[in-house]
Amino acid sequence: MNKTQYRQVSIVIPLIFVALIMALNMRQSHAAIKNMSNTPTSTPILTAFEQQIAEKMSLDIRYFCADIAGKSSVPTSKHCRKAVTKLPDELAQLITSSNVGGIVLFAENVQEITQVVNLTHDIQQAAIKSIQGKPLIISMDQEGGRVARFTKMTGFAGNMAIGASYAQHGTDFATQVNTVIATELQALGINNNYAPVVDVNTNVANPVINTRSFGESAGQVAKLGVSAVNAIQAQGVMATLKHFPGHGDTHVDSHLGLPRVDHDRATIDRVDLAPFSWAIKHSKPAMIMTAHIQYPVLDNSIFVSKQGEKLIRPATMSRKILTDLLRKEMAFDGIIATDALDMAGVTHFFTDVEAVVETFIAGADLAVMPFKVRTPEDINNFYTFIKNVAKALTMRIAQGDYQLVEFEESIARLKHYKQQYIAINNSSITQQVVAAKAIIANEKHIQTEQALADAAVTLLKNKQVLPLNIQQVKKIHFIVANKQELAALTYATQRALVKVLPTHTVNNIIMSDFIATYATSPEQQRSTLLNHADIVIATVDIKTASLVDLGGMDDLTPSYGSAAQKQLKLSYATLLKQQLTFAGQLNIPTIVIAKGSPFLINEYRQLAGAVLLNFDDRIYKNEHNQAISPGFNASMAVVFDVSKALGKLPVSVKE
Template sequence: MTKPLDNEPLVFSELEKLVAQKITLDIRHFAQSDDADAQVGVTELPAELAEMITQSNLGSVVLFAENFANTEQVVKLTHDLQQAALASAAAKPLIISVDQEGGRVFRFAQGTAFAGNMALGATQNNHGVKLTEQVNTAIVKELLALGINNNYAPVVDVNNNSKNPVINTRAYGDNPEWVAKHGIAATKAIQAQGVMATLKHFPGHGDTYVDSHLGLPRVDHEFAHINANELVPFKQAIAEVKPAMIMTAHIQYPALDSSTFTSKSGEQLIIPATMSRKILHDLLRVEMKFDGIIATDALDMAGIAHFYQPVDAVVATFVAGADLAVMPFKVRKPSDINKFYHFIKQVAAKLEQKIEQAEITQAELEQSLARINRYKVAYINSVELAKTPLAQQQQQAQQVVANTEHLALEQSLMTEAVVLAKTDAKLLPLATAKPKNIHIIVENDLELAALSHAIEQAFHQAQCAKANITALVASKVKVADKASLDNFITSADLVIASINVRTASLVDLGGMDDLLATQFAKEKGTSINYADVVEQQLVKAQQAGIKRIVIARGSPYLMSKYTQLSNVLFCSFDDRSYLHQGQALSPGYNASLAILLGNQAARGVLPVQL
């Protein structure tokens, strides 16, 4: 057993048990000893973490990519997590959460990723919210089969700032009414399958140019503007579909709450929404009548962690009205477990002070826990958790995750979503131009195989003579080779380049644990930047009079350069390439090439103003 605090029996008061049930921990990494590598992903539940869950009465966990190896493994992990929770004094199941939005935020690589919310927004002119319903149904069927009962989705931020680095293609668009329609459809679909939906990020993260993983954003609009834009999707969803959960944003909103706090450095700052009682309790809980769970965004993000001590952050957000404090503490090695027990006790002690100071009442805390437990009863069947054999759960999951129906839907989404952002009437359809030599530019071997397959399939369907294909794979090009790259295009009469255009954010990887890794993973001077390769090749092709096709994956806000350098430009949003039964596939490449060859029309319409 883990050593108790100060060598005394490990005993938690009722308030301390309540605090633990209002905390969500991630279990991304755990080392078996304090001297071992703490960056080992948790794919099997260590005995130490299982005991910690049982002893502490922890209420919730969130999983990341490091926790996902394969379908059977994930089912066993979630099964073991629940057994540890049910063995606690509280005897309550865990809320097991994940960010499975689709597109750029997708944690389980073996699942069906889809192309993200902006791709769904691009289909609304022809399909309304039909594909949003279908895609979210498929995603949560897979989550439920894996033992996950809460999806941190949908994102209902209105992306009305083209420089937004963290929302961007995660948004359905920049029109609040349409974002609301998609958000409502997604929430209905998620909760109809028995998974809790989470609208995020309240009161809105769409009009910022700072990533709250790295700083504290601020929105300076007047209340009338916020009420007519940012708040619209939340208000309509609360009224129509009663979402189980809403996640807060680490953003300053002076028009909603201009009060200040003293940061841990002594600086006076406007309070962020996550810590604002006026925003979480008065606005969301009372005025907007939200009766579900209020969960914070990750409290280890710089928007909070740079300004609050961890204990103070949890106490402040509970006083503000949050039900779940997400990721306020890292357990990465055995010695962290006792520190976490001490952390719970520190939070409870400070909450007692807040109760004495009349900043919060004991009744409010008990109502918060009752709210959490009410949703656990509604969405988590403890009897089934205890009775269904693990092997049966694993077998069922194998039949659901990335099944044929879901993969076909993933392709259907891209078929309807791809936007023809620039066209050349003399070049489309390509079948009439009959190119003999095609040069393709891709980032790696997987993209090469997926794009080559898409070209072959499209040419075959169009009954067009097969062209000769040469390829430049940037991952194999060194700086020393830069001068000779021009040789790749001299014999081509058509160039097809793929480029992933996006503003980098830690949300793509998972969060703050990735910050150091990204800071230290700098280029060593031996590899050439892929965007530079693409630009250089397109410029040379343009100078030589060679026709140029660009398939832009990711943000439409960043396509301007490629509009100038291409004859035909496709926007396929957060498309991905993956292996299926040994074949490399890309739904976006497939759809783009089908349009290029005249096998189908381009039906996607950008849901944002550029």
């Protein structure tokens, strides 16, 4: 074949692919129209190819503001903050007519057990009316710890707590915790958990991963990750390893910017990729989620952003990383899902259509949260968006950047995993609700939550303070940030004391408190501590703020990270350090019970006589309306020598 003939063929073959797509659309358009005969006349008709495009998208339905008397109730979709707890007719119709592949639920969507069961049921009923006639993927972030969307579920202390339990318990708690989480999700009708996080946390300044990681040892993270995947999927829920190729060594939150990892290839293989490689070899994860993160050693190709900047291509849009590395070299045959495409690591650099097209070409099967639907106008715009993505992707196929067969394989993968994990529950709604209520946060699950807290509590410092000589303790003074913490800490203290002292002795112990919220002056703080306390016990929350804790980009309001918020946290830190200093001057023993990141504890470690770390703890109300903190329970048991602190810090912390 001469050069002229080669050029002719290279032009003709892509055009044939475009013609095939158009022909496929034409052949199936009548079926699509027939299927949507009950849709409003204003609903655009999508071609078969466009419906397949939608099948490769997962939307969040966090908020929706319907029309009121034909007029939108909000100026724009950005102003809509009406939580979707019951599926509106407009969104049900969208699910049916668009053939969208998945729905992502947030805290606003999941408020009560009965409500969640009804919501997921209605979503699936809308899905089976679509042209594919099958239920869709319903996803949620329920990692445990700092990322847990449904607070009525069993909470758990998070991955770093599981990492802290590893020395004594191996992978036991990774299995137990994720079995409980998946069992509860399945009972609610949620079939995909965006967990576990298998990022190896090697950066002390990491704001978005931090205690969500099992630790800094790639081998330990890998083993715990596989156990988590197997436990989740054994309960019929798809697990999601994240964030590929590794978000552990970053100091930028990808919700707010574009992080970059400059590891060499040997380090990437040994650390960042190791948990993913191990999981692919030793389990069969249904899904892996990409990271909006630059890895120049893996792909140093340049793209031009929508502002005209030349930047290194992020992993989510990298064919070298998703197809060549993950799909081919690492032999992953599950679903590749993107992290949320509304994050600043994407939206600052790509238009909505570009982001989806680029990630599909890179090798992603599922574009997560590519378009916000908040109003009826957004629904109409979403159909246009689908058509624009289909048009742009068709052009890229014609140019040879992507092959139609890859698209078809991606659709087949999605269908395979949906068929494997997703089925319609044929029980009545009433039966489903009864079953869910018997499962969600039941006594056995709560015991598992407390068992993890007990196993994970870690003693970071003990200057001859612990265990206390309780016979000499007549007055305990608490320093807390708010009333809820005081209630939970008081409950935990009494729970521990009655195990080692007679009831009448416990009743005679005086418990005073200083609640920072009600402080009026430093003099008041000093006079409170001067009141001859035998022991001072303080609590502090030392988490690094990230939008992932709240939900995502919809939480990026003027108040997020505001000066007022920072000042509130700074004020308590200042007050706490002052009181610890005062106690030290009076030679009163002090114990700090910390919740959150071990990387931020040093300033309190220097001032306190003893420091106990609970990682990501929670406070909830029990059936008696008492404030319960599993972490405080575990800590106070150590303080009063009911049990030992056996947790081992899974990360290195410099003093």
